[in-house]
Amino acid sequence: MTDLVTRTLRPEELRTANALFRAALHAKPISDEEWPAAERAYQPERNLGVFDSGTGELLGTARSTDADLTVPGGAAVPLAAVTGVGVRADRTRRGVLTELMRAQFDELAGRGVTAATLYATEGAIYGRFGYGVATLSRSLTVRKARARFRPEVPSGGECELLDLDTALERLPGIYADLPRQPGMMARSSYWWRSMWIALRQASEPVVTVVHHGPRGADGFAQYRVVGRQPGFSGTMRLLGLHAGNAEALAGLWRFLLGVDLVDEITAEGRPLGEPVELLFTDPRACEVTGTGDETWLRLVDVPAALAARAWEGEPLVVEVTDPVLEHNTGRFRVGRDGVERTRSSPQLRLGVDALAMTYLGAWRPSALAQVGRAQLAGEGIAERADRLFGTRVAPWCGTFF
Ligand SMILES: CC(=O)SCCNC(=O)CCNC(=O)[C@H](O)C(C)(C)COP(=O)(O)OP(=O)(O)OC[C@H]1O[C@@H](n2cnc3c(N)ncnc32)[C@H](O)[C@@H]1OP(=O)(O)O
Known part of the structure; x- marks a missing residue:
C-alpha cells in the first residue's frame, strides 16, 4: 500500500476536494458559476485531505464547521459539525477514512472541542470511530382532507411570507433567538451559506413562512410543492420547521394546511416528541411513515461532556472505554453535584459510542x-x-448539514 500524507487543505485545493466528495456521492462536479458561493461555505483551516505520497493525488477528504451543541440542562458545548467525508472509489477500504478520522480527532482535541456530530450516509461507517446515534427523528405525511384542528389547539399569531433573499437575511437571527432543546446546534455563517446554495438550486420555488406571536417572530417553516400538474394539487415537502412555543407550532401547521393546491404535506427529520398528530380531531390524519437515526455524536472530551450536562437522581460510577481516544477511558462519579474521576467500582460500564447514544x-x-x-x-x-441520564424531551438536532 502507498504511504498516506494527511494535512489541512490549502484554499486552492478545496475545489478538488469538493469534486471528490461529490463523486463519492455519485453527483456531478459543481459548475464554475456555482463554485464561488460553494467555496464560501468551507470554513478555513477545517478541511482535511489524505494524499498519495507517491503521486501527490488527493484520495480522501473530510471537513467540519464550528458550532455548539445544546446538552440536557441547557448548556452549550463546543461542537464540530462534520461533513464532506469521501474517499475516491478506487482507494476505498485501505484505511483512508480511518486516517481522516484520526487526524480530525487530533485537530478537534487540540482546539478543546467537546464533541463532533454528523449525519451519516450509511449506518455501518462511524460506530468504529466512537460515534453513536444520539438523536432520532421521524417522517410524517399529513393528509389535508382529514386534518381538522381540535378546538382546544392554540390559535392566534400571524404568518408572514418571505422571499428567499429576505428569508436568508432574517432567518439566522430568528433561529438564534428560538429556545433550544438538547441536540440542537448553533447555525454558523458557513451553514447558512450552504443553505443558501441548496435553496437557490431547488427545482421548485422555496417558500418561507415566519410566525409572529405577541413577542415577535417565534417560529418559521420552509417548503416547496412538488408533483403538481396543471389542474391538480401537489405534495408539499416541508424542508424545515422550528417553533419556539405551542402557538407557533399550531400556527405554522394551520398556515401550511391552508395553502391551496396541496393534497398532503410530507416532512422528514421531525422530532420524536413533536405532537403533530394531536393537533387533529382524527390523529390518523398524520401518518408516521418512518423513524430512524438523525445525528451521530462523538464525545471527543468525555470529562468535559459529562461535566456540561445536568443529571437527575442519585450519582453513579460510570466506566467509559474509548479505544480510539485513550484520554477518555476512565471511571467517573457522575451526579447532580458534579463529575469527578474516581477509582471506585463501576456501576455502569459502556463504550464511548454507547455513551454518546x-x-x-x-x-x-x-x-x-x-x-x-x-x-x-x-x-x-x-x-x-x-433516571441519571433521563431527559424531559427527546433530543433533536433539526439542522441538516
Ligand atoms: C458525514 C458525511 O459526510 S457522511 C458521507 C460518507 N461518505 C460516503 O458515504 C461516500 C461514499 N463512501 C466513501 O467515500 C467511503 O467508502 C467511506 C468514506 C464511507 C469509507 O472510506 P474508506 O477509506 O473505505 O474507509 P476505511 O478503509 O478507513 O475503513 C475503515 C473500516 O470501516 C469499514 N467501512 C468503511 N466504509 C464502510 C461502509 N460504507 N460500510 C461498512 N463498513 C465500512 C471498512 O471495511 C474498514 O473496516 P476494518 O477496519 O474492519 O477493515
Missing part, C-alpha cells in the same frame, strides 16, 4: 444494557442509570 437522552442505559452495549452492576442500578 445515551448522553443527550436518545437511548436509556437499560436499553443499551439489554443488547449488551452497556453493563449494569447491582440491584436497582438500571432504574438509577435511566
Whole structure:
C-alpha cells in the first residue's frame, strides 16, 4: 500500500476536494458559476485531505464547521459539525477514512472541542470511530382532507411570507433567538451559506413562512410543492420547521394546511416528541411513515461532556472505554453535584459510542444494557442509570448539514 500524507487543505485545493466528495456521492462536479458561493461555505483551516505520497493525488477528504451543541440542562458545548467525508472509489477500504478520522480527532482535541456530530450516509461507517446515534427523528405525511384542528389547539399569531433573499437575511437571527432543546446546534455563517446554495438550486420555488406571536417572530417553516400538474394539487415537502412555543407550532401547521393546491404535506427529520398528530380531531390524519437515526455524536472530551450536562437522581460510577481516544477511558462519579474521576467500582460500564447514544437522552442505559452495549452492576442500578441520564424531551438536532 502507498504511504498516506494527511494535512489541512490549502484554499486552492478545496475545489478538488469538493469534486471528490461529490463523486463519492455519485453527483456531478459543481459548475464554475456555482463554485464561488460553494467555496464560501468551507470554513478555513477545517478541511482535511489524505494524499498519495507517491503521486501527490488527493484520495480522501473530510471537513467540519464550528458550532455548539445544546446538552440536557441547557448548556452549550463546543461542537464540530462534520461533513464532506469521501474517499475516491478506487482507494476505498485501505484505511483512508480511518486516517481522516484520526487526524480530525487530533485537530478537534487540540482546539478543546467537546464533541463532533454528523449525519451519516450509511449506518455501518462511524460506530468504529466512537460515534453513536444520539438523536432520532421521524417522517410524517399529513393528509389535508382529514386534518381538522381540535378546538382546544392554540390559535392566534400571524404568518408572514418571505422571499428567499429576505428569508436568508432574517432567518439566522430568528433561529438564534428560538429556545433550544438538547441536540440542537448553533447555525454558523458557513451553514447558512450552504443553505443558501441548496435553496437557490431547488427545482421548485422555496417558500418561507415566519410566525409572529405577541413577542415577535417565534417560529418559521420552509417548503416547496412538488408533483403538481396543471389542474391538480401537489405534495408539499416541508424542508424545515422550528417553533419556539405551542402557538407557533399550531400556527405554522394551520398556515401550511391552508395553502391551496396541496393534497398532503410530507416532512422528514421531525422530532420524536413533536405532537403533530394531536393537533387533529382524527390523529390518523398524520401518518408516521418512518423513524430512524438523525445525528451521530462523538464525545471527543468525555470529562468535559459529562461535566456540561445536568443529571437527575442519585450519582453513579460510570466506566467509559474509548479505544480510539485513550484520554477518555476512565471511571467517573457522575451526579447532580458534579463529575469527578474516581477509582471506585463501576456501576455502569459502556463504550464511548454507547455513551454518546445515551448522553443527550436518545437511548436509556437499560436499553443499551439489554443488547449488551452497556453493563449494569447491582440491584436497582438500571432504574438509577435511566433516571441519571433521563431527559424531559427527546433530543433533536433539526439542522441538516
Ligand atoms: C458525514 C458525511 O459526510 S457522511 C458521507 C460518507 N461518505 C460516503 O458515504 C461516500 C461514499 N463512501 C466513501 O467515500 C467511503 O467508502 C467511506 C468514506 C464511507 C469509507 O472510506 P474508506 O477509506 O473505505 O474507509 P476505511 O478503509 O478507513 O475503513 C475503515 C473500516 O470501516 C469499514 N467501512 C468503511 N466504509 C464502510 C461502509 N460504507 N460500510 C461498512 N463498513 C465500512 C471498512 O471495511 C474498514 O473496516 P476494518 O477496519 O474492519 O477493515
